[in-house]
Amino acid sequence: MKPILNIAGLNAFIAGQQVIEDVSFSVPATGITALLGRNGVGKTSTIKAIIGLIGRTGTVELDGQRIEKEETHRIIRRGVGYVPEDREVFSKLTVAENLKLAERDAHPRRQLVEELFPDLVKRSGQLAGTLSGGQQQMVSLARALLNENKVLLIDEPTKGLAPKIVQEVADTLAQAAATVPILLVEQNLQVVRQLADGAVVLSGGRVAHTADSAADFLADEDLTRRLLGVHDDGAGAAAPAAGSGAGEPAPEVAR
Numbered sequence: 001m002k003p004i005l006n007i008a009g010l011n012a013f014i015a016g017q018q019v020i021e022d023v024s025f026s027v028p029a030t031g032i033t034a035l036l037g038r039n040g041v042g043k044t045s046t047i048k049a050i051i052g053l054i055g056r057t058g059t060v061e062l063d064g065q066r067i068e069k070e071e072t073h074r075i076i077r078r079g080v081g082y083v084p085e086d087r088e089v090f091s092k093l094t095v096a097e098n099l100k101l102a103e104r105d106a107h108p109r110r111q112l113v114e115e116l117f118p119d120l121v122k123r124s125g126q127l128a129g130t131l132s133g134g135q136q137q138m139v140s141l142a143r144a145l146l147n148e149n150k151v152l153l154i155d156e157p158t159k160g161l162a163p164k165i166v167q168e169v170a171d172t173l174a175q176a177a178a179t180v181p182i183l184l185v186e187q188n189l190q191v192v193r194q195l196a197d198g199a200v201v202l203s204g205g206r207v208a209h210t211a212d213s214a215a216d217f218l219a220d221e222d223l224t225r226r227l228l229g230v231h232d233d234g235a236g237a238a239a240p241a242a243g244s245g246a247g248e249p250a251p252e253v254a255r
């Protein structure tokens, strides 16, 4: 099957500094592809470069069409959903208003969202700023799922959430992935193991490893210690988050 995203030779720059270099990988048209690596290796920058939020060179194909010369709003309208790391919600608007503002299509998928997020239905009149972090994350995900997208780019959706809520978000992502392919930045390796099909691992702004099976990658102790600074044996043992300082120091970002 043709990949939904094909990225080749992508370089990206922030304030004149190169933050990713010659990044090439593809995202299959189904399932979840994890984008992994220690803190600061360029995961968020890669996502921002794909949708043109930061300056970039190289090629990006969405469903076989080149999009790297297009502006962000056009790329989004072509069907790229973005859920940024900070799960920004409009805090003074209700849940229902937050969702309404995200509707882009003539026929937004309200029923799907109501099925996936029953708690948000119950809280539709609540101000989004009074929701817990996990509930706000659900609003962010719901906003992306309201529209028919070709792919979702989701940045660290479980960051800072309590374990029980992490599992709820992971379950929701698994259900979402049945409807749309996802490129997922995720530091929680148990979540990666549970959700991801393939994996792309960045180090120093470059692709250091790609795996058709994220589980196989995570099972490789030497490789995960080298590239993530941690090994999670899958037994639920407390393992430091990738990039938390365990293992070798993070390599220099490519300049």
Ligand SMILES: Nc1ncnc2c1ncn2[C@@H]1O[C@H](COP(=O)(O)OP(=O)(O)OP(=O)(O)O)[C@@H](O)[C@H]1O
Residues within 6 Å of the ligand: 014, 015, 019, 037, 038, 039, 040, 041, 042, 043, 044, 045, 046, 243, 253
């Ligand atoms: N606004 C910015 N101004 C200057 N440098 C930045 C900015 N944002 C990111 N960088 C730098 O770009 C590099 C890549 O950062 P990026 O956020 O893409 O990494 P990441 O892998 O997503 O990290 P994290 O896991 O911490 O989110 C880092 O060296 C970072 O310091």
